[in-house]
Amino acid sequence: MRPSQLLAAPPTPVAGSRRPAWLLALAGLVLLGFVLDIALGPVRIPVMAVIKILLGQAVDNSAWTFIVREIRLPKALTAVAVGSGLAVSGLQMQTLFRNPLAGPSVLGLTAGAGLGVAAVMLAGGSVANSFAIRALGVGGSWSLVLAATAGAALVMALVLALSARVRDNVVLLIVGLMIASVTGAIVSLWQYFSAPEQIQEYLLWTFGSLGGVVGSHLAVLATVVGVGLVLAFASAKPLNALLLGENYARSMGLVVGRSRTLIIASTSLLAGAITAFCGPIGFVGIAVPHLTRALLRTADHRLLLPGSCLAGAALTLACDCVTQLPGSQISLPLSVVTSLLGAPVVLWVVLRRQNIRSSLS
């Protein structure tokens, strides 16, 4: 992933004919990142061997086959689901709220999931004990997943109910921020009165991790993200109409309330499920839509949705590769890497465009 090269093209002409080429290039990056992500790790596996194993061919080293099939392939698939899901939910939020700072976390969904996790870890401690977490990875406990999903779903139900009554999207945005603030405060209060070792487990979850989402967990995550993405792609036309604001959208025959419910449902499914399984992963949701817009130079969601999917997946895979720290056994927390790598990239893109407005919606 070298956005600096991709963006070096002169900014003025609208390169409409080059857009399919960009999408193809992004798809290529996803494939590259996918293979690299599987190859890298504490046990370095040659790329050719990875490709052979992925294609179902036999390789000499049976340990490699096991590592790829049981650990790294699920992790790479999770990265794809997480990246595309967060990016698409961020894109939908930014268009719906006409706000460049909107992201999956603004509706309080991430905070709701965090509250669910905190409830399990800090209140009980026995259900999700440290053994289960270390043995199965951070996302590996069903109780955590259920609690996080319940927390996100609770917030989502609240937001959906409010969105039916509140006509103004900006008001809804503020409501989401307040919900996030309240749930954050409850979690802080909980931490304040908890034992240090319980807080440590919760903190571990907040670092975010793609590991541990295997088997039935992966199936559930993939299904939910799949449904969320289908809903998002079905919203491409309403999202385009909403580019001009709700009044214009309504005047062009859009049933705004219904479309908004669909968009919020899609975002909630994507952000809620991903946060539940992998922890709060920052930056991807807010930044990838901006990168995609800068790259494709369009506001058409029929291009931006697949573009964000691919860019999100590629970026998350790339970040996951970096977490493996070449030549070391340590792996860094994913959310730290996404923010450290991604924020400067977005800053550079936005400043390079000079006109901040043009890179926003």
Place this chain on the structure above:
Amino acid sequence: MPLPSFAPLLTAADLVVGYTAKKTPRPVAGPLQLHLWPGELVCLLGPNGAGKSTLLRTLAGLQPPLSGQLVMGGTALAALSAPERARQLSIVLTDRIDAGNLTVLELVRLGRHPHTGWLGGLSAHDEAQVQAALVATGTEAFAPRPVGELSDGERQKVLLARALAQDTPVVLLDEPTAHLDLPNRVALMRLLHGLARQTGKAILLSTHELDLALQAADRIWLLPAEGALRTGTPEDLVLSGSFAAAFAREGLAFDPATGTFALHAPTGPAVQLVGDGAAAFWTRRALEREGFVPTTALANLRVTAPHAAQPTWVSQAAGQPPQAHTTVEDLLQALKQLTVT
């Protein structure tokens, strides 16, 4: 009255527009009886707060009427589905467009929204409509440019193109001439007038440009802050005094003889103005600006405007010799001297 063979495109009967705050209806205007006929450019005039925007938003279905009926092409507006209504009526709003990456072409294509399938793909017919809208508004040259880079006048034309691409019999525009300079305002009104005539669309716009509206509108809807709405051709409204009455409360004096609003209150003495044509017209304006009261009757001061036999202005106070002036500036200077002494 229009020919009886025409059916109105949009009819409002006993329409009351306004808001509902805390379950109490807050009427802004009404009850209104309105007809919008095909091929007509209608200007909605009225002071701020009279409810022009509220009326337009209600006609467009963006907010429900408090009471009364709205009939669109034979069907009650409330009975139309959102896409059906969007195929009957398009609107250009004053809302800001914050879509920097959107190109002009993409923006105008959005107008085809109520005509396309669930994915929003455009057919050859849709593309033809988009091109026609760009050509009609003279915006085809900047089709590939991002909307964020347009000037105010260009953006207004592009927004009109989007409404035209929506291909509706009725087009509403909320203050399209705001933020435009004079040449752009005139060009836009000329464009709208031509469009109404050529396409048979009914075009309704709200504006504060009274002079332009009087010249361009086929019909004027006059919405005073208080009192009933008056409709009619600009000339009928002017000659019947309705136009002057509607703005009298605003402290604006409308002069039916010139079709303009007096900007300056008279403070000085009467001046007899002799002459005709452009020179006399502009001399009169200069005199009014200085507070004189130009009149055709005899007065202590007399000014003769230049004409074929006499290339200069001549001023004369009673019992004094006449003076000649080569410019209006000199004339005003001399008149001031005369009134001081």
